[in-house]
Amino acid sequence: MKYLTEFRNPELVHGLLEEIRRTITQPWVIMEICGGQTHAIMRNGLDQLLPSEIELVHGPGCPVCVTPIEQIDKAQAIASRPEVIFTSYGDMMRVPGSDRDLFSVRAAGGDVRVVYSPLDAVKIAQENPERQVVFFAIGFETTAPANVMSVLQAKTLGLQNYSVLVSHVRVPPAMHAILSSPGNRVQGFLAAGHVCTVMGYWEYAPIAQKYHVPIVVTGFEPLDILQGLLMTVHQLEEKRAEVENAYPRLVTFEGNRSAQNIINQVFLECDRKWRGIGSIPASGWCLRPEYADYDAEIRFSVAEMKSTESPICIAGQILQGLCKPIDCPAFGSQCTPEHPLGATMVSSEGACAAYYTYSRRLS
Amino acid sequence: MSDQPLPVMQGPVCPLSLAHQTQIVIGHGSGGTMSHDLITRIFLPAFDNPTLRANDDAGVVQPNQVTRLAISTDSHVVWPIFFPGGDIGRLAICGTVNDVAMSGATPLYLTAGFILEEGLEMVVLNKVVASMQLAAAEAGVHIIAGDTKVVQKGKADGLYINTSGVGIIRDGVNISGAEARPGDMVILSGPIGNHGMAVLAARGELGFQADIQSDVAPLNHLVAAMLDAGQVHVLRDPTRGGLATSLNEIARQSQVCITIQENSVQVQPTVNAACEMLGFDPLYIANEGKLIAIIPPGDVKAIIEAMHATRYGEEAVVIGEVQQAPQGRVLMKTNFGSTRIVDMLAGEILPRIC
Numbered sequence: 116m117k118y119l120t121e122f123r124n125p126e127l128v129h130g131l132l133e134e135i136r137r138t139i140t141q142p143w144v145i146m147e148i149c150g151g152q153t154h155a156i157m158r159n160g161l162d163q164l165l166p167s168e169i170e171l172v173h174g175p176g177c178p179v180c181v182t183p184i185e186q187i188d189k190a191q192a193i194a195s196r197p198e199v200i201f202t203s204y205g206d207m208m209r210v211p212g213s214d215r216d217l218f219s220v221r222a223a224g225g226d227v228r229v230v231y232s233p234l235d236a237v238k239i240a241q242e243n244p245e246r247q248v249v250f251f252a253i254g255f256e257t258t259a260p261a262n263v264m265s266v267l268q269a270k271t272l273g274l275q276n277y278s279v280l281v282s283h284v285r286v287p288p289a290m291h292a293i294l295s296s297p298g299n300r301v302q303g304f305l306a307a308g309h310v311c312t313v314m315g316y317w318e319y320a321p322i323a324q325k326y327h328v329p330i331v332v333t334g335f336e337p338l339d340i341l342q343g344l345l346m347t348v349h350q351l352e353e354k355r356a357e358v359e360n361a362y363p364r365l366v367t368f369e370g371n372r373s374a375q376n377i378i379n380q381v382f383l384e385c386d387r388k389w390r391g392i393g394s395i396p397a398s399g400w401c402l403r404p405e406y407a408d409y410d411a412e413i414r415f416s417v418a419e420m421k422s423t424e425s426p427i428c429i430a431g432q433i434l435q436g437l438c439k440p441i442d443c444p445a446f447g448s449q450c451t452p453e454h455p456l457g458a459t460m461v462s463s464e465g466a467c468a469a470y471y472t473y474s475r476r477l478s
Numbered sequence: 479m480s481d482q483p484l485p486v487m488q489g490p491v492c493p494l495s496l497a498h499q500t501q502i503v504i505g506h507g508s509g510g511t512m513s514h515d516l517i518t519r520i521f522l523p524a525f526d527n528p529t530l531r532a533n534d535d536a537g538v539v540q541p542n543q544v545t546r547l548a549i550s551t552d553s554h555v556v557w558p559i560f561f562p563g564g565d566i567g568r569l570a571i572c573g574t575v576n577d578v579a580m581s582g583a584t585p586l587y588l589t590a591g592f593i594l595e596e597g598l599e600m601v602v603l604n605k606v607v608a609s610m611q612l613a614a615a616e617a618g619v620h621i622i623a624g625d626t627k628v629v630q631k632g633k634a635d636g637l638y639i640n641t642s643g644v645g646i647i648r649d650g651v652n653i654s655g656a657e658a659r660p661g662d663m664v665i666l667s668g669p670i671g672n673h674g675m676a677v678l679a680a681r682g683e684l685g686f687q688a689d690i691q692s693d694v695a696p697l698n699h700l701v702a703a704m705l706d707a708g709q710v711h712v713l714r715d716p717t718r719g720g721l722a723t724s725l726n727e728i729a730r731q732s733q734v735c736i737t738i739q740e741n742s743v744q745v746q747p748t749v750n751a752a753c754e755m756l757g758f759d760p761l762y763i764a765n766e767g768k769l770i771a772i773i774p775p776g777d778v779k780a781i782i783e784a785m786h787a788t789r790y791g792e793e794a795v796v797i798g799e800v801q802q803a804p805q806g807r808v809l810m811k812t813n814f815g816s817t818r819i820v821d822m823l824a825g826e827i828l829p830r831i832c
Binding site: 158 | 501504754
């Protein structure tokens with residue numbers, strides 16, 4: 116608890132805001148990569164308190180939002196099979212595939228269970244040797260260690276009935292994609308603190324150099340976010356483009372080497388489609404061939420499934436920082452958390468959901 | 479890594495909307511907007527009458543010139559059957575007693591319907607029934623009729639209990655979600671989120687131990703003390719959907735804006751820590767022994783004092799006030815001086831909890 120109250124201290128928050136106001140002399144567009152940061156900003160109304168020179172745009176760091184529709188459809192196809200217990204992080208339950216979500220699959224008789232950790236899924240596999248247990252292994256670098264650990268644990272236990280449907284993505288390739296996009300407006304980044312807890316921040320220096328953008332590793336509490344913004348503004352005003360760490364209580368330059376080692380032991384870099392954005396080279400992880408026995412796509416023959424999305428919402432532009440949720444004509448009318456048109460409205464980390472939940476009638 | 483080719487940008491793409499209008503899904507029971515949608519589309523058109531349309535926790539009817547009755551019903555399907563601070567039996571009594579009390583009525587009589595699954599241990603049923611009797615005695619109500627059905631193994635989860643209750647509304651009391659007026663103050667009877675998090679922790683699925691007790695309690699004596707002390711416009715117990723959803727219901731029914739102060743809403747440290755770990759907002763977590771009261775400003779002092787003198791109102795505080803506009807909205811002043819919307823719970827964010 117100590118860590119919560121300290122980093123939400125109103126006096127210190129106003130002190131940092133004042134320092135940002137003193138430092139800034141011109142408009143800057145800064146992207147927070149992570150959906151968790153977007154929500155912290157909106158929930159605490161930090162955007163209302165910042166000087167008008169700072170325009171925050173919201174990045175693609177919401178794992179639920181960017182999981183491609185094919186993977187959702189594959190998940191539903193597997194989850195509908197009578198021999199399968201399909202396990203998933205809670206947030207994935209409501210994400211629409213081509214024509215339904217996992218809640219609908221469950222209502223139609225599928226055995227779909229929310230778990231808090233993939234290791235719980237392994238436990239379910241141990242307890243149900245006659246059933247096939249599948250875990251929907253999605254996420255960024257943050258969830259990767261636990262997801263690969265479940266595979267390693269299943270292997271150690273000799274489980275024949277456990278597999279994972281992998282849809283992993285990585286932050287640095289997405290930053291390349293955003294910065295090299297012709298319409299890019301982003302001039303500085305708050306890098307995602309939890310991703311860097313695992314990966315460190317050694318991967319970011321080439322990006323800062325190549326595109327001349329400051330990148331500041333940033334946490335999730337109000338003080339963390341403002342400290343990250345202050346450091347980014349300092350760099351922008353001083354025309355520096357370096358990688359700095361505003362989250363040293365958790366993040367080191369090297370990151371968690373043991374976590375990185377097990378990720379590399381089980382996963383391999385691969386091209387990955389991002390929902391709403393498109394295919395980004397080497398932006399994902401998939402299982403190494405030696406772990407193919409644990410690949411649910413192979414086990415249930417869904418690897419070739421193809422799906423198409425219909426063009427209605429602007430989630431793609433929002434995830435790239437080109438538009439804001441309020442720019443969308445459907446926002447808050449046809450598209451709400453109960454009737455989401457896009458994944459950004461579904462996830463508790465999605466930018467549209469954050470806007471809808473905390474500020475839609477205020478601005 | 480730094481020399482990757484340009485990605486292929488597809489342009490705007492998006493999936494189709496999912497309205498969940500063809501099949502019941504778990505979110506329809508969340509107490510949030512999906513539940514409201516179900517009521518509006520299915521139940522209200524079929525059963526339509528002025529009492530039902532009032533949309534309060536209990537239906538208020540006047541069978542003759544002198545008596546106004548409040549009637550309510552509630553089904554309980556909580557799992558596990560026993561959890562820290564309570565069990566399905568205590569919940570079944572308190573849930574209905576509180577729904578009746580929230581119309582300002584004195585609850586008097588309850589009925590109880592049991593749906594039992596084949597194979598249920600008799601000792602479990604005994605324990606639940608004893609707990610019901612204790613809770614009924616505490617509330618001062620009598621269970622005067624009942625029903626039992628047994629279903630085949632696998633067709634239910636242990637036992638489900640439905641209770642209905644009736645109470646008499648005292649003269650001069652007119653309490654409804656539609657009675658909030660600009661200038662009124664909002665009182666919350668204590669810290670929030672205990673019941674939902676206690677049940678979740680009791681399922682043993684959180685991966686950590688949390689010493690959280692459910693707050694399940696009968697609130698009728700607290701309500702009586704409040705009505706003795708002053709005028710009350712609105713009462714509501716923020717159960718499923720939590721404080722945020724109940725405040726939104728009131729704001730919509732009364733066509734007012736309710737603004738609350740972030741730092742005045744109390745959450746126990748253990749509840750807060752569990753919520754933080756799971757990414758839940760305590761504003762949306764169920765309570766079973768708390769109430770929200772909306773009262774004229776002149777009566778605040780007397781009512782708060784009366785609440786503090788009762789067992790379940792000791793920690794009552796003013797958390798906000800009622801304003802004219804924006805109508806139908808709940809806003810929160812954050813600890814940093816900014817303002818944000820507090821919305822209704824949309825669909826299911828948690829496993830079923832009551």
